[in-house]
Amino acid sequence: MSVIRSRLRSMILEAVQPLLDSPADLNIELDIPKVAEHGDFATNVAFGLTKRLRRNPREIASLIIANLKDPDRILKKVEPAGPGFINFFIDPRAYHEILRDILDNPRQYGRQNIGLGRRIQVEFVSANPTGPLHIGHGRGAAIGDVLANILQGCGYDVQREYYINDAGNQMDTLGRSLYYRYQQESGEEIDFPDNHYRGDYMIDLARQFIGETGGRHRGVPLEEVLQVFTSYAANSILDGIKEDLDVFGVHFQNWFSEQELHNRDAVKQALEFLRERGYIYDAEGAVWFKSTAFGDEKDRVVIRANGASTYFAADLAYHWDKFRRGFEMVVDIWGADHHGYVDRMKAGVQAMGQAPEDLRVILVQLVNLLRGGQPVAMSTRGGEFVTLREVIDEVGKDATRFIFLTRRTDSPLDFDLEVAKAQSNDNPVFYVQYAHARLCSVFEVAAERGVEFDWKSVGEDTLNLLSLPREYELLKLLGEYPEVLATCTRTLEPHYIPYYLHELVSLFHSYYHDNRILGDDPALTRARLCLAAAVKEVIANALDLLGVAAPQKM
């Protein structure tokens, strides 16, 4: 929480107590009003107390104001307003504390201990190793990565994990796909079957494999070499996925193999565990999980009549394993097309004895890839699709990430390649980066001119020279940064950061245009350099969380 906010909050809380019969810890909302006449901050606590105090909100507001104590004199004025709001006008000098907060330790600014060190896992991407990542995976990757950064910054002990679906029929299909392409590329006349992975990447992979094996698998019966083909395909594709994610700036602490789960009998154990708890039963030749016990619309099969376990059974085992590894909260980031699985997974978690909130599922809406307004075909089966790597190569990592992160996760996204590129000069990401480069340039020029600047030696008198309304606005906005991170943590939505950055940078550009930072008055110059340094640091700090570069020059 920002320094000013936390001070206001405790002041209000203290002023309310005498009005109550018994002490209470109220949730004090502090809004920043849209109109300046309504002050720097406003609260609506009075509305919440009407029933308790049996008075009208306007009256209560006045009573609270009468009780306010302001020993540090951070308030210039307080007044009741409208139907019962309380408007606070802050003494501009109180904002100097924000500068200290930022410049004392720029990288730490905004970091806070909401998470209390709790262990939390963020699982994301988790694309099947049957083909390269596409743009939808990229959106999930950006969101998961940044969310993990934010949670880490807010006091959680975060682990990033990628779940590899390297078991089941699809692996055989993958191996066969490579096998057939291998034979075709070796010159064998052989039909490529339907329902296999027919993308061009599989042909490339086949040629590569022919090279590595000297073509010695040509004409060898499928059964004899399927395992070899399967593992070669899966490993190569997974390596490609890792490389693409690396280029995209996404790094996992753990890669969790589904096959491992089967190898150590974890699926069976998890089902036994659930059976002991009474949530597994046999019927119609199959084994069922009683997810209706926790609100799912129907029970789910975990072992089919033919003896094979379902994907969901593995997922139960996987989540059981997550909690057994000691995570107190688990965040799953899924494509929105999996929303039908949320209820049963939540049911599973509860059957294991966890609270429903211990699992939070974030559904990332699908991405529509366009080029010049025209949809780009994205058929996996037909193999006609644009990979994430191609998008990054064409649009750039920073712009791609920024576009993904500037949307709410549950809102569908039109990603137009032409717009993302052609707009580059007006692209929000460059707008933000430009401000950073501009600020770097100011400090460079300052150094050239021999302007000495060490903010630690800048005193209150000097900071008091910051007297323009825009300067106060900048300071106040800088003070809101921790609040932005807290909101992201509460909602598990990263998009507040790009919007905040845009607002901050816009205010700065405007200020910069009208005022000179390096002026004739040495004291004023020092004061403004403090402000400039703080803006620069917060931009860099936020861009770092987004995994977007903060360039020195542009």
Next chain:
RNA sequence: GCGCCUGUAGCUCAGUUGGAUAGAGCAACGGACUUCUAAUCCGUAGGUCAGGGGUUCGAAUCCCUUCAGGCGCGCCA
């Protein structure tokens, strides 16, 4: 048929647990560089928050309903 998501300016999208007069970018139009980066700034115009009903001091936000679009509803993964 049932369920979930979405519907806000011409376009792309914000609007944090209900708050005071609904915001930004792009596009359009008109302006601003002898200066620390014009990849910038300033101004104008643009709205029945899909439609209708309800809840209350107060609704884009909550409830009901209609319409439109997307996705999902397997002993598939």
